[in-house]
Amino acid sequence: MSEIPVTESELQAHVDGRLPAGRAAEVEAWLAQHPEDAQRITAYRRQDAALRAAFDPLLAEALPPRLHPGVRKRTGLLRRYAAVAALMAISGFAGWQLHALVAAERAQSQHLARVAAVAHAVYSPEVRHPVEVGADQEAHLVRWLSKRLGVGLKVPHLAGLGYSLVGGRLLPGERGPAAQFMYQDVKGQRLTLYVRTTVEARAPTAFRYAQENGVSVFYWLDGRLGYALSGETGREELLRVADAVYRQINP
Amino acid sequence: MTRGTSGDFSRQAMQYIPRLRRYARALTGDASAADDLVQDALERALLKQDLWREGSDLRAWLFTVMHNVFVNQVRSAAASRTVPLESSLEDLPQPQAGDRLEIRDLDAALQRLPAEQRTVLLLVGLEQMTYEEAARVLDVPAGTVMSRLSRGRERLRRLLQGLPDSSAPLKVVK
Structure with a gap:
């Protein structure tokens, strides 16, 4: 077999999956004849996988307050945020006047909406790795996430509304594991359902609506779980889907 | 510049903060140094947001801004010699x-x-x-x-x- 010259740059591009398919096959064939380089390429791929395993959990972490716009900055207050900070002070005062229990519950569910919106913003644009376990292994997905959250989960089926299940992933939540299920319609528009456990079981709350950085969220607490449905769709459309999710979980 | 477009910029920039943190954490090897870097980068990005062209890749622009902040930090750390650039061989962890x-x-x-x-x-x-x-x-x-x-x-x-x-x-x- 005649030797096809392979450059170091091509080997790097092969690690990153950026070679055209035909050339990738030639490089594979070449690597079969060059075991030392093949080992090197395998090691580089493991490096990338290890990097993602080590640092990807940061994507789902709640942001520290100092990285939220509207918060006093370490080096001087940004003028454009002064008005927001003032508003936050006022609403903080109003919150203080509410009954402590109501305030605590509201804070808990607002936090739910925020982390769900961030998780949506991070994973819904993902092309290569939108979910950890795909819809083709739905039974496994439900078993796995139920086991990690320590509570039996149900995955709503939304095909009747035009959304098919893409799959799901495990996320680190504040008090333990949380789950995210992703759906998409024929146009590729994605919705995510974020589920996490709550401190104590309780009767269902009303749907609440929030907008976090362009992401609309309907969220509610029900039994031992908190749910948040996020999407970049209109409020009406999202409410229609949230209603269907709620009905399927509480038949 | 109107208040409206400024809000839009913050909102769009917001979605990239988790990615900036992930990168900064791996780059600096230290959680609080990483958040310092992201925070400095965001402040700079907000101040310089007029330089970002609407419709161009905001992720790349934010990473560019953060990279420039990082380079300046490395440079000033090297100048003041507070951070050893090459750690000694003994620091190398055993596999x-x-x-x-x-x-x-x-x-x-x-x-x-x-x-x-x-x-x-x-x-x-x-x-x-x-x-x-x-x-x-x-x-x-x-x-x-x-x-x-x-x-x-x-x-x-x-x-x-x-x-x-x-x-x-x-x-x-x-």
Whole structure:
């Protein structure tokens, strides 16, 4: 077999999956004849996988307050945020006047909406790795996430509304594991359902609506779980889907 | 500039903060240094937001801003000599078995790469930028990205496998 010259740059591009398919096959064939380089390429791929395993959990972490716009900055207050900070002070005062229990519950569910919106913003644009376990292994997905959250989960089926299940992933939540299920319609528009456990079981709350950085969220607490449905769709459309999710979980 | 567009910018920038944090954490090897870096970068981005062209790639622009902040930090740290640029050989962690140690080893090994190799390796391997995107963020030619990537990956492999660090130029594969 005649030797096809392979450059170091091509080997790097092969690690990153950026070679055209035909050339990738030639490089594979070449690597079969060059075991030392093949080992090197395998090691580089493991490096990338290890990097993602080590640092990807940061994507789902709640942001520290100092990285939220509207918060006093370490080096001087940004003028454009002064008005927001003032508003936050006022609403903080109003919150203080509410009954402590109501305030605590509201804070808990607002936090739910925020982390769900961030998780949506991070994973819904993902092309290569939108979910950890795909819809083709739905039974496994439900078993796995139920086991990690320590509570039996149900995955709503939304095909009747035009959304098919893409799959799901495990996320680190504040008090333990949380789950995210992703759906998409024929146009590729994605919705995510974020589920996490709550401190104590309780009767269902009303749907609440929030907008976090362009992401609309309907969220509610029900039994031992908190749910948040996020999407970049209109409020009406999202409410229609949230209603269907709620009905399927509480038949 | 109107208040409306400023709000839009913050809202759009917001969605990239988790990615900036992930990159900064791997780059600096320290959680609070990473958040300092992201915070400084965001402040700078907000002040310079007029320089961002609406419709162009905001992620790449934010990473560029953060890279410039990082370079300035490294430069001033080097000037004041508060941070040793090359840690001594004794600091090199011994390769260990077990996942938890592997992550710590990875962190330690990353910090032993020259910053110019570490940035490329992370933009491509972790942030999954194309070589052209990484070249624009770092403001270097694409060929430089390729050679730093190649050297960085090989050096990281040797560090993780406990092999001697070959300072010889990488052999050309024929």
